[in-house]
Ligand SMILES: NC(=O)c1ccc[n+]([C@@H]2O[C@H](COP(=O)([O-])OP(=O)(O)OC[C@H]3O[C@@H](n4cnc5c(N)ncnc54)[C@H](O)[C@@H]3O)[C@@H](O)[C@H]2O)c1
């Protein structure tokens with residue numbers, strides 16, 4: 001465990017140099033890792049673990065699209081791919097990667113199969129933190145651990161294949177065997193994390209729910225929509241509005257921020273842009289700060305979790321979700337975006353519109 005200084009605050013982190021893959025494999029050599037669920041995180045984690053030399057099986061509902069996807073990815077029915085309960089019985093580590101709502105409904109079938117000494121692994125603090133709402137209360141004689149990749153399962157796999165890594169947080173809720181720490185770090189390295197930082201189940205779910213509703217997804221779409229609409233109301237063309245709102249950000253400026261930070265990006269734009277951005281960023285911060293407080297409060301009270309549980313348990317959940325996603329898909333901004341993306345030199349010749 002290394003102590004690193006993050007902007008003046010010391011934190012514990014685990015790096016690959018300090019905890020190499022060989023050590024992780026040695027710790028897990030007698031374990032069978034059962035990855036339950038093959039949606040978005042399931043494939044990323046299962047394939048990375050397998051390619052890293054761990055003993056992995058997949059548990060998935062039969063007669064489902066994702067069972068077929070698992071077969072297409074090389075998991076063999078009866079050998080490395082099983083119905084959920086059979087995989088839980090066979091596994092010594094149970095990576096519970098069903099959707100958060102499905103984790104609740106399937107839990108009564110899983111719990112009796114979690115025999116002494118097994119490890120129950122989550123990639124989200126949701127089920128445990130909101131246990132009064134989810135009913136997920138693990139037996140006392142199993143380890144309960146978390147590795148939460150900070151990004152999509154799709155990126156986890158893509159970065160792994162490209163020889164890179166996605167950062168993950170890790171936490172221990174229950175150490176029944178005395179091996180929880182070794183297990184969680186070995187698994188965190190095994191799923192392809194770039195480095196691991198320490199958290200708790202509660203801090204993970206509070207920050208994750210805030211982040212995805214906030215600057216990662218909800219707030220950024222709100223910000224894009226507000227600026228795009230403002231430019232359009234003032235007579236700017238869709239291509240001008242889209243380029244000035246989204247395309248320049250994702251193609252030009254954010255890669256610079258990713259490499260060197262916002263400070264460096266600011267320092268490398270025109271003095272005119274610097275003056276304006278320095279004048280305006282605090283106004284935007286102050287305008288949205290109350291919304292973030294409202295959001296965090298809603299997360300902390302469990303209201304966001306309850307809303308997710310309630311909406312996911314409706315029988316027409318999928319149709320309603322698809323309709324809301326379609327509204328985004330059909331909006332002028334994202335239709336304009338499809339044309340703009342199609343015009344990127346590397347995409348020329350592909351169907352656009
Ligand atoms: N999606 C991500 O990239 C991401 C990132 C970090 C953490 N997480 C966390 O990882 C976990 C898995 O998320 P996900 O997005 O991969 O899940 P998902 O929504 O893709 O669903 C995963 C699986 O659940 C199965 N499933 C759904 N309903 C079921 C039911 N009633 N019975 C049995 N199986 C059912 C589906 O077949 C699918 O294989 C969650 O805790 C999530 O918060 C996800």
Ligand SMILES: CC(C)(O)[C@@H](O)C(=O)O
Nearest residue numbers: 150151152153208212216
């Ligand atoms: C990929 C995200 C947004 O980070 C994850 O938290 C999720 O819930 O899908």
Ligand SMILES: [Mg+2]
Nearest residue numbers: 124208209212
């Ligand atoms: Mg999330």
Ligand SMILES: [Mg+2]
Nearest residue numbers: 150151208212
């Ligand atoms: Mg997240």
